Amino acid sequence: MTSNTPIYLDHAATTPLDPETLKAMLPYMDGTQTYGNASSIHSFGRSARAAMDTAREHVSKLIGADFSEIYFTSGGTESDNLAILGAMHSAPSHKNHLVVSSIEHHAVLHAANYLQKEGCEVTILPCDRSGTTSPEDLKQAIKPNTALVSIMHANNEIGTVQPIEELLAVCRENGVVFHTDAVQTVGQLPVHITTLQVDMLSFSSHKIYGPKGIGALFIRQGTKISPQSFGGSQEREKRAGTENIPAIVGFGKASQLTAERKETDSLSMKVMRTSLRTKLLELVPEIHFNGSQERCLSSILNVSVSGVEGATLLMNLDRMGVAASSGSACSSGSIEPSHVLKAIGLNRELASSGVRFSLGRKTTSEECDQAAQIFARIVSRIRQSSC
Numbered sequence: 602m603t604s605n606t607p608i609y610l611d612h613a614a615t616t617p618l619d620p621e622t623l624k625a626m627l628p629y630m631d632g633t634q635t636y637g638n639a640s641s642i643h644s645f646g647r648s649a650r651a652a653m654d655t656a657r658e659h660v661s662k663l664i665g666a667d668f669s670e671i672y673f674t675s676g677g678t679e680s681d682n683l684a685i686l687g688a689m690h691s692a693p694s695h696k697n698h699l700v701v702s703s704i705e706h707h708a709v710l711h712a713a714n715y716l717q718k719e720g721c722e723v724t725i726l727p728c729d730r731s732g733t734t735s736p737e738d739l740k741q742a743i744k745p746n747t748a749l750v751s752i753m754h755a756n757n758e759i760g761t762v763q764p765i766e767e768l769l770a771v772c773r774e775n776g777v778v779f780h781t782d783a784v785q786t787v788g789q790l791p792v793h794i795t796t797l798q799v800d801m802l803s804f805s806s807h808k809i810y811g812p813k814g815i816g817a818l819f820i821r822q823g824t825k826i827s828p829q830s831f832g833g834s835q836e837r838e839k840r841a842g843t844e845n846i847p848a849i850v851g852f853g854k855a856s857q858l859t860a861e862r863k864e865t866d867s868l869s870m871k872v873m874r875t876s877l878r879t880k881l882l883e884l885v886p887e888i889h890f891n892g893s894q895e896r897c898l899s900s901i902l903n904v905s906v907s908g909v910e911g912a913t914l915l916m917n918l919d920r921m922g923v924a925a926s927s928g929s930a931c932s933s934g935s936i937e938p939s940h941v942l943k944a945i946g947l948n949r950e951l952a953s954s955g956v957r958f959s960l961g962r963k964t965t966s967e968e969c970d971q972a973a974q975i976f977a978r979i980v981s982r983i984r985q986s987s988c
Contacts, residue, residue, distance in 0.1 A: 613959035656853025680803035687826030732761035759892025760901030811855030
């Protein structure tokens with residue numbers, strides 16, 4: 602069985618650009634009066650600035666933030682870097698301790714490694730089998746010199762949603778700044794700054810059907826961070842560089858559309874995820890579902906199957922017309938198991954066989970059913986050939 606029409610189940614990596622968003626961007630890509638630099642004072646610049654202001658308003662409304670608390674970046678990675686490096690570099694010299702979880706995106710973990718080499722103290726919190734970070738563990742980790750805690754809202758590989766409110770309460774009790782990577786949750790979960798009282802929050806356009814190369818960092822008023830790029834006063838001196846107006850306009854339009862559609866999208870994906878999980882459980886013997894199955898994103902389903910490498914599964918899925926992904930990464934010609942799957946306690950065999958299916962706005966039950974059947978046939982064939 603091969604899918605006649607490719608089935609895209611990798612929305613957690615990136616979502617397709619919405620046609621309405623593309624339409625909104627086009628005048629700022631080929632227009633005669635819309636290509637100005639937003640920092641210029643002439644009419645071309647003012648036109649670009651007005652478009653950017655409108656987009657910032659839509660982006661801020663998506664998460665319930667104030668217009669002035671949104672800072673545009675090149676994406677989720679830069680937002681995470683700016684939050685972590687900026688907060689630590691602006692902290693008093695005696696506040697040099699950073700706490701992160703073991704299943705953070707590499708944008709956070711690699712930033713933490715960099716700070717450690719600079720002399721900062723870094724604590725990496727463990728998680729349980731479901732991928733949940735314990736507020737009690739965080740309480741034990743915080744010290745008098747702790748400046749920042751960064752724990753993601755939901756994991757990008759297994760979809761587990763963290764108890765952010767409880768984790769944040771620990772930080773508030775100790776006067777510690779709290780950042781969350783919400784790249785996977787904005788547009789899916791109720792992310793509203795008035796209820797989710799974090800100090801900083803990262804999110805990205807291409808996870809909500811907007812263009813790639815543009816993201817944002819919410820910085821609550823009064824939170825201190827140092828800029829990490831220099832050469833201009835853009836983004837209120839937090840992020841130098843000429844603004845990417847077409848992408849910003851696209852981000853704004855995608856935010857507006859997401860605000861209108863997120864409840865319907867979330868409900869649809871929840872139904873699709875349940876259908877896919879039921880079908881895989883029925884068709885694939887010895888399948889393991891990774892992460893919490895209750896406190897989870899409706900768009901992500903991560904599975905492991907014994908006796909089969911994840912890279913082999915993905916290549917076969919691709920050949921059969923199904924696009925999925927894995928937590929595995931290729932490094933120097935060797936495949937390393939996902940750091941997330943290892944962190945939740947999977948042995949090397951299961952951690953190396955992880956496959957992530959991530960659903961989107963237009964995923965259908967027929968696609969889920971067909972993908973499950975194709976996956977089952979691939980697993981069966983590989984297992985039989987290895988006997």
